[in-house]
Amino acid sequence: MMVSSRITSWAALALLFFIAVVAHTANGHDHLSAGYYAKTCPNVERIVWSVMANRVGGGRMAPAVLRLFFHDCFVNGCDASVLLDATPFSESEKDVEPNTSLTGFTVIDEIKSALERDCPATVSCADVIAIASRDAVTLLGGPTWNVPLGRKDSRFAARREFTRAHLPSPNDNLTELIRMFGELGLDARDMTALSGAHTVGMANCMHYRGRVYGTSNTKYNIDPSFAESRRQLCPPQGPIGDAGKAPFDVTTPMKFDNAYYRDLIAHQGLLNSDQALYGGGGVDNLVEMYGTDGDAFGRDFAKAMVKMGNIPPPKGMPMEVRLQCSKAN
Known part of the structure; x- marks a missing residue:
């Protein structure tokens, strides 16, 4: 009877331990901290910076890495699900x-490979994206910040319809943008600051064609000379994809600064969802402040990036530290 009681007690403790482990795995964002890898992978930030500086520098790949972080966090939280390739049993958010x-993606893979050599099976792909996006901003002349770490990677990507529904559209209006960001715990100030990521990078013709030709359902004031210059890059009809790429910020397209907001004030936002931030809406005062005070923009952007990086995956989501970022273990 005593043996049976001990076995029962042991089984109960084992069950409690299992539940605790599963809960931690499913909610890997509960205890994020900048020093998460201090003992297990102390060189993590130096390794990420080294690869980013060598591969990205101040070039076009930096905005691409930053964009990955946004598109990852907006769909089921910051869980690196955007990096997963499709399998016969699972869709891919990439598609x-x-x-x-x-x-x-190749930059993230290179960073992950370097980390696997230094501290195997330790640093999540979600944390790699978070650090790399911060370094991308810094390498382009923008602010820096301490990145809270300790995320885990999802074993599954979101379904296509869910992914499409949770990513902002180039034609979203201000109300829709505030709603989408708000559902993620990000307020209007966060949304306005994070939109400043468009101070770098480019957009495809298919995303701004309707704005510069005045044919989109969403219409905002646009500077006539700006519209004409964009039409030179983007014919009214033609191939989609990469054709007719244009920078969000014509003046300093590869410098992380506050020029994006000055463009909006001049009605030279490339996308309708950019110009939606200025022109009689509720965040005009923020756009004007960021347009005149680059330091204020940098501070708010850094705070909002940390806040966005804290968006957790859904409770119960199977999580792990992937050994390869493009596939589950």
């Missing part, structure tokens, strides 16, 4: 517009 134009 859904606007993710079909995402790049930067």
